[in-house]
Amino acid sequence: MSGLKSHDNHILMQQLLPVAIRNILPKHVRSIVMKLCCYYKKLCSKVLNPNDLVQMENDIGKILCDLERIFPPSFFDIMIHLSVHLATEAKLGGPVHYRWMYPIERYLATLKSYVQNKSKPEGSIAEGYLAEECLSFCSLYISSDVETIHNKTSRNHDDGGDENVLPIFSMPGRPIGATNVERLNYDILALAHSYVLFNCSEIDFLRTEHLTVVRRRQ
Structure with a gap:
């Protein structure tokens, strides 16, 4: 199973x-x-609480016991048993x-796509990897007018090339x-204005010019 498909199943269950x-x-x-899905959702969260993990170790045993009362024995293979050890x-x-x-x-799926001769999979992977490396290296010396892997536009680039939009306000992707x-109220507008002043490198010359004017007045 490819990594993308595994990740989709991961999101589906949680x-x-x-x-x-x-x-x-x-x-x-x-x-x-639902309790089993919640168990995996807590397990895959970005922040884990040790006390919650202890409780999850106790809960997963009860969850599997309840599942044994519903599903046939053929359902409980080694992958179901693996859930007991994940919290630990x-x-x-x-x-x-x-x-x-x-x-x-995902990378193994990429290597698998290189296989053209199934009787020699290792050689096919090595040849495909070498060919991709050579093409990537040669594309560095091609003129910028030719689209290569290094200069092609991202598929999520939807700003339309508006140079007047600051990068911090860039929103790649299309809304659904x-x-x-x-409309923003004055408080949020003031916060956005302050954020631009202190975090946007595009206006460094304006800050420098402002400091020069202030120092001259002093």
């Missing part, structure tokens, strides 16, 4: 599955499945998103649905 089964399964079934592993290793395999699996225009 966020979408509890909503999908809310009005479909019986209450005693969906409540247990998080206590020892910290947040799981620093250690999970999704980026590695109708646009909602909202």
Whole structure:
């Protein structure tokens, strides 16, 4: 299974599955499945509380016992049993998103796409990797008029090339649905103005000019 597909299943179980089964399964079934989804959602959060992990170690045993009352024995393979040890592993290793395999699996899927001769997969991967490296190196010496991997426009670049927009206000991506225009009050406008003054490098020359004028007045 590729890393992208694994990550999609990861999101599906944590966020979408509890909503999908809310009005479909019986209450005693969906409540247990929702508890399992909540367990994984807490486990994959960016911040972990050691006290919560201790409670999760106790809860996962009860959750699996309740699942055994609902699902057949064939459902409980080694992957289901692995859930018992995940909270303990998080206590020892910290947040799981620093250690999970999704980026590695994505790169393995890229290497797998290089295979053209299934009788010689290692040679195909080595040849495909070498060809990509050579093309990437040669593209550095091609004129800027030719689109290469180094100068192509990002697929999320939707600012339209407006040079008058400061980078901190750049919003790549396209909005979904109708646009909602909202006027800012003076307090928020003052905060935005202060943020630009102290954090935007594009107006460094204006700050320098202002300091020069103030020093002359003194």
